[in-house]
Amino acid sequence: METYSREEGDQVNILVVDDVPEQHLVLRSILEELRENIVEVSSGRAALAAVLEQEFAVILLDVNMPGMDGLETASMMRAYRRTRQTPIIFVTAYVDEKEMSRGYSLGAVDYISSPVVPEILRAKVRVFVDMYRMRNQLLARAAEREELAKVEAQRAAAEQARYRADFLARASQALTRSLEVDDTVARIVELPVPALADLAVLVFTAGEGVAPRTVAYVSNAAYAGAQTEAAGILLPRTLPLQALDDLVKECLSKGLPATRQIDGSPVLASSHDDGSVTGMPLELDAMTAWPLLVDAAQPCVIVLGVRHSIERIDEGPVTREFVSRAAIALENALLFSAIRDGDRRKNEFLAMLAHELRNPLAPIVNAVAVMRSAKSTDPHVLRWGSDIIGTQAEHLVRIVDDLLDVSRIARGVVTLRTEFVLLSNVIDRAIEASGPHYSRRSQTLIRETPDVDVVIEGDIVRLSQIVTNLLNNASKFTSPGERVYISTKYDGATASIVVSDEGVGIDPAFLPHVFELFAQGQTSLDRSQGGLGIGLTLVRHLTEMHGGTVQCESEGQGKGSRFTVRLPARAVQQLTKTQTNVVPIRRTQGARVLIVDDMIATAESLEAFLRIHGHQVQRASDGPTALLQARAFLPEVILLDIGLPGMSGFEVAQHLRADEALPRSLIIAISGYSQEDHRNRASDAGIDHYLVKPADLNVLIGIIEDYGQSKTPGNGAFA
Known part of the structure; x- marks a missing residue:
């Protein structure tokens, strides 16, 4: 396509x-x-x-x-x-x-x-701009192809009889009348009967997640023993003949028309809504299969059956021209359907994203209003408000992280930090991360522990993310108070992680699409289950990046679902005892910290936080000012934004490292850019640590205090 x-x-x-x-x-x-x-x-x-x-x-x-x-x-x-x-x-x-x-x-x-909101307005306008451009390009392409078809039709009209040209003109007009797939399919099988053939069958072979489909149009003259001259019968559901099936396979394998002579009276079976099947004996001398879509996701062939005793136009060049136009019409209809579905999914995603962002923003706004209204000395309100804001901010960060993960995977820039990790540790981390979901919904998570533990070579963060997403997905679609199961198995070469639930299940028609981006089943307006429809997409891509596969099974709505992740693994012969990590007590005095950030609110909040922890702080809003203050203030720690106006954070870091009059400070980048190439550029510029906004302030304080200890081992303090 x-x-x-x-x-x-x-x-x-x-x-x-x-x-x-x-x-x-x-x-x-x-x-x-x-x-x-x-x-x-x-x-x-x-x-x-x-x-x-x-x-x-x-x-x-x-x-x-x-x-x-x-x-x-x-x-x-x-x-x-x-x-x-x-x-x-x-x-x-x-x-x-x-x-x-x-x-x-x-x-x-x-x-x-x-x-x-700039991002929302820009996203909405971009959707309509893309649809406008696609529509114009589609119309232009259709016009180009139509023009080419007209030229070919004129050449055929010059060489053949007027009747043939009239047929092609009618066919062209009918095929361009609609871009609906079903209408186009019906016209493709109706047009060649009886002018070119007595039977036309459009055969869609099985594609990825798509069942095979056949549509037939039969002339009355093709029925064995028929005496009347009816216009024909459209059969939207037919069961292929064995000869028809073999002919289709031969046509698709060669990509060329294939013909087979017919002996006897073949029977075309038609299925009905009640499940019954009707046999229809035919009188045909030959069937020819013409390829319509060979390299498409679902290859398609049109088969024309004829009786030589019936006079008709010379079907050779005319049939070839008709098949060419039918292929163009079908391709355009499928393309238009794909564009329309993509536009619908984009609109649904934008609506879902707006909903999911408003959910955490609402309590944040409410908490700020309460804190402004309360007395400044009320510690309970301060603690309550900070807890609300912190929790909802973490939720916003998770949404942004998921969106960034999808973007990175789509661009192929995700890097795995592989090591040998115990599968049990992966499951432990995932259960710990998913625990709040199950507690809020009063659900029971049942874990089945295998007899043998196994080791997987992979990124423990990404592996935990796979299992966490599956557990959260199971919790989301399981009623409160019910159970979710997680188990692991090992067959000697592959470890299987199975997450099953007793939830709403999955409609069989939607089952092939559960891992597609932004794909979700029918949801109500209240969006009680939430989500952006990207969690399972991340599961599939991250699993495949680890050399594994993921499979979804469900017997239907109301019967729960079962997700199985299979990863290469090996057994652990002897587990070594892990030593307890002893975290030393940090005893540091205040450091001189220079904050370089053009966002005043970010800089002020960081300054307030650092002063609470006993550090001396100065601020600069751009690169040149930061360099001047560094020479006067001689900071021991520099918190550096990357996206500064004029001079970027990378350039500031390079000037700081090149200035021999300055002591070697600890430079920590706090940036909204999370791509791997930004981290590499930061390292090349002499930046010691790279944190992504919103940074975990406890981690930031830990880095500063660890640096203070490393400078003066004797008393663990800054100079």
Whole structure:
């Protein structure tokens, strides 16, 4: 299947309609990352003039404007043919239900509250821009192919009779009438009967997670003993003949048409909704299979059966031309269906992401409001608020980490830190991480311990993530108070981790798609089970990166599910006793710490935290200022942001290491960039540690205190 991508210089137009100049600046700064042509107007009348001159992929429309407001402008736009289907996103500071209802009735695709969240606005606009570009490219490709088909048809019309040209013209018109897959399939099998054949069967072979399918159209003349001349019968479900099955295999293996002579009266079996099967004897002399889609996910062949005693047009070149057009029409229909499904899944994912982000943000906002309203000396409110904010912030970090993991895997930049790890340790860590899920839902997690422990060569963090995701998934889809089971087995070469539950189960139709990105079964509006639909995708990719496989089984809805992960392993002959790690008591005095970060809120909060722990702190908001303060302050520790304006954190670190007048400080990067290449660049620039925002402050304090101990072993303090 062909893919469509953006070509160099291929910009689409985005219309921004707002009477406030400052809002234009904000929206332009948000949308500039899309690298599209942004057209700005300040009134409804100017917007109407703009849409008459240009075509836009999406329109951002302010609701409250003087003169002609946003709703009136949208109503006028819907009256124009060019903008009848153009997506309109209303931007408003106040969302009224009545106003929202009217806006949706005018064809609005979304409402966004002002001030807008840049990532959400950019993501939504990008979806419509991509769909606009795909639609235009699809139409252009279809137009190109149609033009080519017309040229070929004209050449055939010059060489053949008028009747043949008329048939191809009718076929072309019928095949381009719809991009729906079922409609296209029906037309492909109906068109060649009886002009080219007495029987047409479209055979879809079994693909990955897709069952085989056959659709037949039979002329009345093909039935044995038939005397009447009916138009034909469409059979949406047929069971292939043995001769038909062999012919299809031969055609697909060679990628060329294959013909077989028929002896006797073959029987075409048709299945019905009640499960019964009807045998239909046919009178055919030969069947020819033509390849339609050979290299597709589900290869497809059309088989034409004929009786030589019936006169028809010279089917050789005409049939070849018809098959070519049918292949193009079917490919376009399948491509359009894939684009539409992808767009639907993107929209569902955006809705899920917004929901999952709002869940932790709501208690954070509430906790901040309570802390502001309470007395500053109330320790109970402070402790309660900090616990709420900390817990929900961890939840946000997990969501972002999952999204980043998917992105890294998609780009192939995930690096495993492999070592030999005990499978029991992996299970222990996963159970510990999943424990809160089971406690909140009053569920029982039953662990079956094997007789022999095994060792797996892999990344213990990623292996634990695999099992944790499976345990969390089982808890999510299991009712409160019920049980989930986890067990491990070893067959001499492979270790199996089995997680089974007594939950809602999986619909058989959805079972092949459980590991696909953003794939989720039917969910209710309350989103009580939550999740972004990426956990099982991570499980599959991380398992495959470890050389293993993962399998899902379910007998249907209400009958639970069973996930099995298989990994290469070897048995442990003798387990060595682990020594208890003794953590020394840190006794350090305050250090001189320089914080370099252009985000004032981040720098101030870090400063407050470090001062509580007895450290001397100064702040700088950019690279040049940091270098000047370093020469005067002589910091022992430097907390360095990477994304600084002007001079990056890497450049600052290089200047600090190159300045002989400065002592060698401990440089700790605290950055929002988590890619492996950023860590490598940090190491090359002389940075000692690399922490990703939001950094674990206990880890940060530990690094600083360990550094203080290493500097002065005698008393464990900074100089």
